[in-house]
Amino acid sequence: MTASRSRSTAPGARLAASSAAGVLAHVVVDHRAVDVSIAVAAGECLAVVGPNGAGKSTLVEALAGLLPIDAGRVVLGGVEASGPRRTVPAHRRRIGLVAQRPDLFPFLDVLGNVAFGPRAAGAGRATARRRARHALDAVGVADLAGRDPRTLSGGQAQRVAIARALATDPTVLLLDEPTSALDVGTRDEVRAALRTAVAGRPAVLVTHDPVEVVALADRVVVLEAGRVVEEGTPATVLGRPTSAFAATFSGLALVRGTATAGGIALDGGGELTSGTHTVPPGRPALAAFHPTAAVLTRDGGGPARTVTALEARDGLVRVHAGELVADLTLPALTAMGVRPGDRVHVGVAAAEVSVYAPRG
Template sequence: MSGLEAHVVVRARDVDVALEVGPDECVALVGPNGAGKSTVVDVLAGLVRPDGGAVVLDGRTLSDDVRSVPTHRRRIGLVAQRPDLFPHRSVVANVAFGPRAVGATSREARGRARDALAAVGALPLADRAPGTLSGGQAQRVAIARALAADPAVLLLDEPTSALDVTARQEVRAALVTAAAGRPTLLVTHDPVEVMALADRVVVVEAGRVVDRGTPGAVLGRPRSAFAARFSGLVTVPGRATSGGVVTTDGGELASAPHTVPPGRSALAAYHPTAALLTRDDDGVGRRVDAVEPRDGLVRVVAGELVADVTLTRFAALGLAVGDTCRISVPADEVVVYEPDGGRIDG
């Protein structure tokens, strides 16, 4: 395929990850800390030489275990967590640095810099000093800097993780523009970012791919415990039955048909807003262990089960810590899978 094909093997870090990114596609790479995401980015950018596999861009091998194209000749655009702008240069000079470094004239470089700034809505910042910019403004300038170099591949390494909510929205809009028309790999811990930007998702754990697919498939019906947590689902350990899961604290969650054989260890996952919470004045239900405000809702924790309800609903129930309640979840909202999620080759 045209675009990016990568098989990254770094034995010292126990990483063996294969992925593909189409010529006009954004692929999100997600996983827990230490899973190998940064290693993949480092190999693609030319900062680490792999022990095996290969990185191929539009049919051209950039690296394998015997050779490596220098970083400055790869046409890789990298936007990291921090913009790291040159403090002594103006915004436009920062953005023009990339084109100048590959041989553009000063006039050409500044023209490309202004075009890139305009593309991300940052042209009015052109004559500003980096020290006068907000976090969101500085990150948009960093995106423009990557664009001005006309990258063949764009690497986005947690590009909004250091920003507040308002700035994240502005930067995401700039990232949509930046990613258009080129293969883009997005490393993120933000499920909203995945849904806003990614065409596909690759999940890595312990240096291996454990899930891949569209955002809707991976986040809606996850195959790994991490993907379930990432998407905001509650994961409940237990043992599979033919009709769902018996939880370790003795409860039961029914599920639509699943593939885990009865008797095996299993995880049941559901979104806490799908849970049905009722009061139980007979004292035979679950004890309310915690009540927490959460994203405009109220989270009720009762043993291993969790329910998120509106403040109005919570007030109507009159629940407090120590009271008893019942939490049930519709069977078609419950996903059951084995704890390790399985590994996906290639």
């Protein structure tokens, strides 16, 4: 992957043997300040994450043919869909799009909704309906075929939308925050349908949900300000993040410094010891830990820092102390009487700290 045009050939180099069946894209949209390259192998699901405005929607729209690119190239299944001299219309790209909301046609029953895509592509009525039934069965909602879509629950409707995308036998699946509009109780059943959908075909998943990344993705790219800033497997990006967003996304605190024999000397002063330590002393290093593992004290027990902010998070209070953070229960925080401006020490057990080298 690359964050600049000068290195845009890197994805192609890694997918020389498999890009014909996947996605190879360099998307440049000047007025949105986006310059992103991705490559997705056959049968691979690539998760794209990043803050709002990072370029995720621009990437999806360009892949789907809904947004022209100013430079670059989009190749889907070995066919150039966008380039300097060629732009394939959206309806001819064989893209299966599953968005946040299903937007089913209210004037068709469920079977008719799912059969609509094959019919629009030229399939006969019987063939289209056979494909629709197969797709509905694949995602576990064959019993809904005769239902009015307006009577479906949110989870049922989204699974029908997934079946609708599958019925067209798409070259590529684009999943644009497919569970974000659902309540927590129905997300698991929709994720199960999505696992069926992505099996054996290239897919690009845009999500704000780390559980979705773990459940569905083979690789992750992190976008910030219209550029790729980090990439790797979910275990690498979520477990050993190198970008601020990836750390926040995975729920970890990320600090920078210099490796020592037993941990990391922080740029802001002080040291954390680590039970997971692979960086030679003197080299630049990163350290990650979960804020619930941090221990806050008034004196001793870790680097000293000034409290800059208190933030309510999921039933806890996050104490920001310089680049260090600690999650405390409200009773514990109240007992300490900690307020912004106070001087505190933040300690973390060595077993809870991972020290590793920056990537790239």
